[in-house]
Amino acid sequence: MTTPTTGSNRVVTATSKQRRIGDSLLAFKQRLSDGDLGSTPVVIGLVIIWVVFQILNPTFLTAPNLVNLALQCAAVGTISIGVVLVLLLGQIDLSVGSISGLAAAILGVTFVQWDWPVVASIIVALLAGAAIGAFYGFLYTRFGVPTFIITLAGLLGVLGLQLWVLGDDGSINLPFDSWIVRFAQQMFLPDVVSYIAAVAAAGLYFWVTFRAQRRRAAAGLGSMHITETAIRALSLLLLLGFGSWYLNKDRGIGLMFVLFVMLVVCANYMLTRTKWGRSVYAVGGNVEAARRAGIRVNRVYISVFMAATTFAALGGILAAARLAAANQSSGGSDVNLTAIAAAVIGGTSLFGGRGSAWSALLGIVVIMSISSGLTLLSLDSSVRYMVTGAVLLLAVIVDAISRRSRAVHGIA
Known part of the structure; x- marks a missing residue:
């Protein structure tokens, strides 16, 4: 197959521009030297973490532990997909944990107490999450309030709404024989x-x-x-x-982990193969240039916030199914910060415009590997928080250095 070159009678043979394997290795090396690290530091870090924990405790890489590790990744990892979308715009959502807790509360109340079909309960919970995201997007695009403030207020407001939905009981157990609990706990390929x-x-x-x-x-x-x-x-x-x-x-x-991976694949497809995805990267890279290029920036912001909060709601539903309960602590503790940390550790830039849906998968596997490894070593949560914080700081430093190197080499 041949393609005529513009403004000339020369013909370029398509196969003549095909990279050989050696050329690909040289190109990869050049990208690294230019600061385009991609997911390389995350993969290397994950390998190091697994090797160290396996040496310290030989049960770390056993099949039972890895099966549990995969199931632990699914719920918070799903929330992290939405965080990745928001970070690609150079924004932040501090309320994803509270939204996941609200979705769990809605599921518990409507399914158990009101005797709704579980599918109807899930749909209502997801719609509630999407509505919150639409509200965030409206406030940001209409009034220009920083998303840090909007979502910080949302964190408190949604948490209060979660407690109100749960009522005086404060905790609702999901039936173990319901398909959603069996899906999260007992169903495997x-x-x-x-x-x-x-x-x-x-x-x-x-x-x-x-x-x-x-x-x-x-x-x-x-x-x-x-x-x-x-x-x-x-x-x-x-x-x-x-x-x-x-x-x-x-x-x-586990089927729940399979669902998580499928969500990552779908999100990656939307980001890399659709006009909407290209618009997200464009807005995150340079919002003014995107606006001048004809991209409807406000619509992009609103759609991304809606997608992010919907993912948060779905993650809350999966977490409730995994625990077979919805209570006042659902979405609390470190869920919020873990989801954000996973996105950043996985390689999504805090500065916007760079990252992928795979960041959620890589990042949550890193965090849950640290948690699992330290638990097997009988170390308490204080050590886990410190180690995770150090890894997060290292990821941000790598991102900043990469960004500076790319700027020096004139790479967008």
Whole structure:
């Protein structure tokens, strides 16, 4: 396939611009030297954390512990997806924990006390979360109130609303035989299905990447060689296949964790493959330039806040199902800060415009790995808070250094 070059009779062969594997390695090295670190520091840090905890306690990387670790990641990780969206705009939401608690309270009251169908209870809880996000977006776009103040007020107001919804009882137990509790606690992928899912995921990755590279080649742009695409897909298949086999030695892959990963994939698709996603990055990178380019900035802000608070509500529902209870402490404790820390540790910039939905997955795995490892070492929560705080500070420092390096090299 050939593509004519603009303003000339020369013809560029698409395959001539395909990168060989060696070229890709050189390009990766160049990106690192330019400060475009991506998720590399997170992956390296996660490997170090796992190695250290495995040395200190050989039960850390056992299948039962990793199965529990995956289930622990799902609820707060779902909340963190919404935090990533807000951070991409260079904004913040301090109320995601309270919103998750309110959603848990709504689920408990309507499902248990009012005897609603569980699906109806979930829908109402999600709509409540979306309505709060719409209200945040209205206040920000209409009056220009900083989101720090809006969501700080929301944290207090929504917490009060949660306590009011729960009433005098303060705690509501969800039936263990309800499908939502069984979904969060007892449902796992059958072994065969997990292997089929691994093959399907690797095949889908290869097909999507291959088509994207063909479009780049047709446009005369540099593209990835099909050999590199195949190697990446095969590596993904081996990773997923081994992970499935190892977790299947115990209970397997929890459906709640599968849901979390699917939400990350969907959010990543929305951010990278849609006009809305490109608008989010544009607004987060330079809001005035985005406005001059014709992007409806206010709509982007409102939609992102609605998405973020809806994810927070869904995370609260999953957390309530995992504990089989909704109470006054739902969404409290360190849920709020953990969700925000996961997004930042996972690689989303506090300055806006850089990051991905995968940050939520990587970040929450790091935080929950630290929590699980310290628990196995019989260390109390005080140590966990200090270690997590140190990791968060290190992630912000890396982000600041990366941003400075990119500015020096003139990279957006």
